[in-house]
Amino acid sequence: MLALIEIKRRKLQFGLVTGVVALISYLIIMVTGLGLGLNEQAGTGLLSLNGDHLAYASNANLSVIRSRLTEEHVADIQAAPGVQQGTPVGYIAVVVEYAPDESNTAATLGVIPGSFAEPAVVEGRQLSAPDEVLVDRAWVRLAETGIGETLPLPVGFETRDFTVVGVVDQGYFFFQPTVYVSLEDWQGLAYQGDLAGRPAASIVLLQGDGIDSMRGEGWEVVTKQEGFRNIEGVAAQQSTVNALRYMGLLIGTLVIGVFFYVITLQKVSLLGILKAIGAPGTFLVTQGLLQVFLVALSGALISVVLALVTEATLLSSDTVPIAFNTRALVTSSGFVVIGGMVGAALSVRQVATIDPIIAMQQQ
Amino acid sequence: MGILTLRDVSKSFGDGPHRVDAVRGVSLNIGRGEMVSLVGPSGSGKSTLLAMVGGLLTPTSGEVLVDGADVAQFGGRERTRYRRDRVGFVFQGSNMVPFLTARENLLLVAQFGGADKGALKRRADELLEELELMPVANQLATQLSGGERQRVAIARALMRDPVLILVDEPTASLNTELGERVVDALAAEVSGRNKACLMVTHDERMAARADRLIEFRDGRILNDDRLDEGAASG
Ligand SMILES: Nc1ncnc2c1ncn2[C@@H]1O[C@H](COP(=O)(O)OP(=O)(O)OP(=O)(O)O)[C@@H](O)[C@H]1O
Numbered sequence: 072m073l074a075l076i077e078i079k080r081r082k083l084q085f086g087l088v089t090g091v092v093a094l095i096s097y098l099i100i101m102v103t104g105l106g107l108g109l110n111e112q113a114g115t116g117l118l119s120l121n122g123d124h125l126a127y128a129s130n131a132n133l134s135v136i137r138s139r140l141t142e143e144h145v146a147d148i149q150a151a152p153g154v155q156q157g158t159p160v161g162y163i164a165v166v167v168e169y170a171p172d173e174s175n176t177a178a179t180l181g182v183i184p185g186s187f188a189e190p191a192v193v194e195g196r197q198l199s200a201p202d203e204v205l206v207d208r209a210w211v212r213l214a215e216t217g218i219g220e221t222l223p224l225p226v227g228f229e230t231r232d233f234t235v236v237g238v239v240d241q242g243y244f245f246f247q248p249t250v251y252v253s254l255e256d257w258q259g260l261a262y263q264g265d266l267a268g269r270p271a272a273s274i275v276l277l278q279g280d281g282i283d284s285m286r287g288e289g290w291e292v293v294t295k296q297e298g299f300r301n302i303e304g305v306a307a308q309q310s311t312v313n314a315l316r317y318m319g320l321l322i323g324t325l326v327i328g329v330f331f332y333v334i335t336l337q338k339v340s341l342l343g344i345l346k347a348i349g350a351p352g353t354f355l356v357t358q359g360l361l362q363v364f365l366v367a368l369s370g371a372l373i374s375v376v377l378a379l380v381t382e383a384t385l386l387s388s389d390t391v392p393i394a395f396n397t398r399a400l401v402t403s404s405g406f407v408v409i410g411g412m413v414g415a416a417l418s419v420r421q422v423a424t425i426d427p428i429i430a431m432q433q434q
Numbered sequence: 435m436g437i438l439t440l441r442d443v444s445k446s447f448g449d450g451p452h453r454v455d456a457v458r459g460v461s462l463n464i465g466r467g468e469m470v471s472l473v474g475p476s477g478s479g480k481s482t483l484l485a486m487v488g489g490l491l492t493p494t495s496g497e498v499l500v501d502g503a504d505v506a507q508f509g510g511r512e513r514t515r516y517r518r519d520r521v522g523f524v525f526q527g528s529n530m531v532p533f534l535t536a537r538e539n540l541l542l543v544a545q546f547g548g549a550d551k552g553a554l555k556r557r558a559d560e561l562l563e564e565l566e567l568m569p570v571a572n573q574l575a576t577q578l579s580g581g582e583r584q585r586v587a588i589a590r591a592l593m594r595d596p597v598l599i600l601v602d603e604p605t606a607s608l609n610t611e612l613g614e615r616v617v618d619a620l621a622a623e624v625s626g627r628n629k630a631c632l633m634v635t636h637d638e639r640m641a642a643r644a645d646r647l648i649e650f651r652d653g654r655i656l657n658d659d660r661l662d663e664g665a666a667s668g
């Protein structure tokens with residue numbers, strides 16, 4: 072096979088071309104990954120909650136931060152038609168001084184232990200007593216607080232020591248790692264003073280059918296995705312992230328297309344020789360496209376490996392949010408390969424129309 | 435009717451003030467078994483004429499008939515087959531595929547389909563032997579000397595046993611003795627068979643070994659002489 076022999080005998084040239092493809096593809100993937108990472112930090116903690124709908128206070132404008140529900144609201148929501156299960160969830164952001172002079176905000180969620188709102192631990196055990204806390208992996212990476220250690224959470228002007236009993240994998244909420252305490256402990260963290268009149272929860276996590284957009288006295292229900300989109304700043308952020316992604320894909324694909332177009336055009340004299348001695352057009356096109364396919368595909372694969380290595384490195388440093396999903400990786404690799412092949416196909420087509428003798432003279 | 439007939443063939447390049455009339459109304463008939471030399475000053479249109487006969491350039495006007503069919507009228511597929519099966523072209527500057535060895539350059543034509551690969555392999559060995567290329571058969575084209583490259587180009591042209599052998603300056607890098615042997619090999623290839631060879635050369639001694647000598651000037655035939663002392667006969 073001519074295409075393969077050429078790659079084998081011109082390792083340096085093809086290596087460099089593959090390297091360039093890999094770098095461009097890497098760039099596309101990184102833009103996508105950084106965008107997705109930012110998105111994740113905005114609220115995977117909410118998305119990974121184990122329900123399909125959320126009930127907010129109707130005056131909260133779908134903001135978890137501003138939403139406050141009373142006992143009556145919660146009972147009312149739980150009893151609403153179509154609701155199969157409902158459990159209250161509280162939210163408060165607290166600053167945790169996890170080491171002398173080292174502090175970070177934690178998105179603290181209050182859940183009823185044993186309810187479906189309590190995330191499953193990946194390590195340790197579930198909540199069973201007061202003053203216990205589950206911490207997200209992101210928190211462990213950040214503060215290195217392990218199981219059995221204490222986490223001082225602020226209550227009023229004091230702090231109260233919570234014992235870490237389990238580690239969960241729920242992600243971030245509002246760009247803060249999540250931690251989980253019992254709903255009662257959350258009430259203590261969120262509100263001091265008079266017991267009466269304290270909100271019972273921020274939102275209610277629901278499972279049910281046909282409850283989307285349901286409203287009651289002082290509350291409203293939306294899907295979890297709708298709730299995610301309404302997290303402050305997420306909508307604006309998502310459109311920025313998407314614009315970056317699509318621009319990255321578009322420009323990257325174009326650059327690779329033009330790159331292969333030019334590279335193939337440089338082979339015009341070789342293609343002229345082959346045509347002159349009777350190579351059929353289909354032979355030239357298949358060989359040309361096969362070569363580009365192999366180079367673009369290897370470039371794309373190298374970039375995926377690079378991206379995964381970067382992800383692991385960045386994740387362990389925990390300063391840059393980054394995330395990939397298979398779809399994003401497959402999409403960008405697909406665009407790279409297709410862009411390259413289209414570029415090559417266009418130039419092969421152009422070369423095919425030149426008289427071979429003239430093509431041969433264009434060295 | 436011979437193997438090749440040209441009827442009032444012309445070729446111009448470019449337009450307006452940049453127009454070059456490379457070939458002007460050439461008519462010619464070449465019969466079976468003929469070895470024909472084409473001589474003429476540089477720029478007189480020899481390569482252009484050869485390219486039109488080989489189906490590599492379309493004439494501006496006129497007919498190029500090979501076995502009665504007009505090459506200029508061929509469609510894409512017919513033209514490819516014509517180049518592949520019926521013409522053996524040795525280009526001026528012996529164009530090799532640089533990243534292939536001498537033998538691979540010969541076997542390249544086996545990848546275009548339409549022939550028995552085993553037979554082509556044997557043919558390649560035969561030709562490498564005949565043109566004294568065996569010692570360099572596995573060297574990359576870029577590592578061959580000019581003369582070796584020219585002989586590889588000739589061997590490649592002969593691979594598919596073409597009816598028409600078109601040769602542009604085959605002996606420029608060869609010493610007299612080797613050049614004569616190459617020309618004689620070409621003459622022997624066509625002599626007495628349903629084949630013909632048209633060879634462009636600057637070397638009078640080489641030209642004189644053909645059966646017929648055509649002199650070209652300014653895109654026209656100046657002289658067309660039958661030679662008695664052709665290579666095939668003596
Ligand atoms: N592709 C082209 N475009 C424009 N002009 C061309 C082209 N090919 C050839 N010519 C012109 O046509 C004329 C004949 O060229 P050709 O190559 O046929 O000459 P030649 O007899 O083979 O010369 P040489 O002995 O130097 O090889 C020249 O004036 C050349 O400049």
Ligand SMILES: [Mg+2]
Nearest residue numbers: 480481526602
């Ligand atoms: Mg010439």
